[in-house]
Amino acid sequence: TDSFAASCGSDGPFTGAVSCFGAPLFFKEKGFHKVYGSYPATFGVQYTACPGVQRGCEKSLAIVGDTLFYVSRGGVCAFDGSLPVTVSRDLGAFRCTAAAGGAYGSKYYLSGRENRGWNLYVYDSRCGLWHREDGLHAHAFCTLFGQLYCIDGENCNILCLTGGEIPAEEAVHWMAESGRLGFFSPDGKYVSALLLRLQLEQGAKLVISVSYDGEEAFEELATVFSTSLKSFEIPVRPRRCDHFRLKLEGTGSGRVYSITKVLRRG
Numbered sequence: 001t002d003s004f005a006a007s008c009g010s011d012g013p014f015t016g017a018v019s020c021f022g023a024p025l026f027f028k029e030k031g032f033h034k035v036y037g038s039y040p041a042t043f044g045v046q047y048t049a050c051p052g053v054q055r056g057c058e059k060s061l062a063i064v065g066d067t068l069f070y071v072s073r074g075g076v077c078a079f080d081g082s083l084p085v086t087v088s089r090d091l092g093a094f095r096c097t098a099a100a101g102g103a104y105g106s107k108y109y110l111s112g113r114e115n116r117g118w119n120l121y122v123y124d125s126r127c128g129l130w131h132r133e134d135g136l137h138a139h140a141f142c143t144l145f146g147q148l149y150c151i152d153g154e155n156c157n158i159l160c161l162t163g164g165e166i167p168a169e170e171a172v173h174w175m176a177e178s179g180r181l182g183f184f185s186p187d188g189k190y191v192s193a194l195l196l197r198l199q200l201e202q203g204a205k206l207v208i209s210v211s212y213d214g215e216e217a218f219e220e221l222a223t224v225f226s227t228s229l230k231s232f233e234i235p236v237r238p239r240r241c242d243h244f245r246l247k248l249e250g251t252g253s254g255r256v257y258s259i260t261k262v263l264r265r266g
Contacts, residue, residue, distance in 0.1 A: 004040040008033055008047070016053035018061045020068050021081050027053040027061075029073060034126065050084050051077055059100035059140055062108060064125050069108045070100045076123070087123065094172040102141025104148040104162055111150070112136035118153075137204050171203070171252040178216075178246040181261075194236040194246070200226035204252030208234070212241040226252075 012231040016027040026033040029052045037043035037147040039081050051072035053061065060071040069087075076088035088094045096112035108123040118137040137153035145173070151157070181191075200206060204226045209218035221236050238244055248256065 002040045003244050004043050006035075006043070006045045008045065010047055015055045016058035016061050016070065018068065020063060022077075022173075025068075027058075027070070027174050029053065031057060031086075045064040048083075051086070052172050054096075054099075056097055057112075060112075061108060062101040062103040064106060064108050065102045067125060068142070069097060069101060069103075069123070071110070072102070073111065076108075076204060078125075081088060087128075088130070091121070100140055100150075102138075102143065102148055102161075104143060109138075109141060109148065109150075109161065111136055111153075113137070125224075148217060172252050173249075175247065175249045176256075177248075180243045180245060182243050190240060190264060191261045192237065192264040194238065195258075195260040195262065196224070196234045196236060196248075196256065197258045197260075198224075198234075198254060198256045200224065200250075201253040204250060206248065206250040207245070208236055208240050209247040209249065210236075211245040211247070213241065213243060226254075 006019060010028055010031060010033070012028045012030065014026050015029055018025055018027075024035050026035070029040070031049040031052050032046055034046045034048065035043060036046060051074050053070050054073050057071040060069070060076075062069050066080060070077055070079070072084070072086075075086045075091070075094045079083040094112075094114075096191045098112050099110060100127045101108060101114040105124045106124060108125060110121045112121070120136040120138065122133060122147060127209045136150075136159075138150040138159075139153035139156075141148065141150045143149075143238055144162075150159050150161060152159055176264045184202050196208065198206065206224040206226075208222045208224075209220045211218045213253065220235055224234065246259070
């Protein structure tokens with residue numbers, strides 16, 4: 001019901017943010033700001049000096065159980081609400097310039113760019129063990145339907161890291177509606193046809209409808225089903241009127257390249 005603003009006296013830019021332990025935390029490289037309170041009149045900001053999120057590693061923030069993991073200048077830190085502690089000593093001189101992290105069960109997945117390239121590490125918080133899996137460059141992680149997914153930063157593919165299958169995406173339903181399009185011109189011409197050049201992916205559907213002279217209801221003119229990746233050129237012949245609106249409605253991926261009006265003299 002109201003806005004809130006506060007000035008911060010700490011040095012340096014913000015390097016990461018996360019909602020954790022019932023409050024938003026805003027990190028810098030040398031500490032974090034915690035916003036507490038239940039409504040704007042009681043809001044306050046508390047600063048804690050500690051190893052914060054390293055610049056370029058804002059995607060490394062991930063919550064495993066009741067612990068927040070992230071990459072700092074000194075290595076990987078675990079934060080349980082008191083003060084963060086370093087948990088990456090077993091990795092040796094771990095230094096990375098960019099990183100992304102994800103959580104699955106009791107494990108923290110970390111993809112970091114080091115001097116020798118990208119590496120994917122997994123930390124088991126129950127056993128306190130680190131394992132290196134491979135050289136995967138993960139751009140971002142996400143947990144969905146009990147599985148951990150990531151975006152491959154090299155090929156932009158979606159990968160499942162926990163053995164499950166990636167569910168097939170449902171076809172997206174979309175609609176585009178034009179404004180008022182005039183029919184008649186001062187020299188007696190009128191629109192006799194509309195040519196739509198479009199491309200539909202395999203399995204997509206397109207319905208072309210028109211509304212005349214400000215009517216709310218749309219009249220269906222044509223329906224197109226695609227069985228393969230190809231282009232269509234559809235002549236649509238609307239009846240004569242003062243103005244009309246055109247609506248394209250479909251399911252699946254498609255692209256409209258052009259809509260051309262064919263004029264005839266009245």
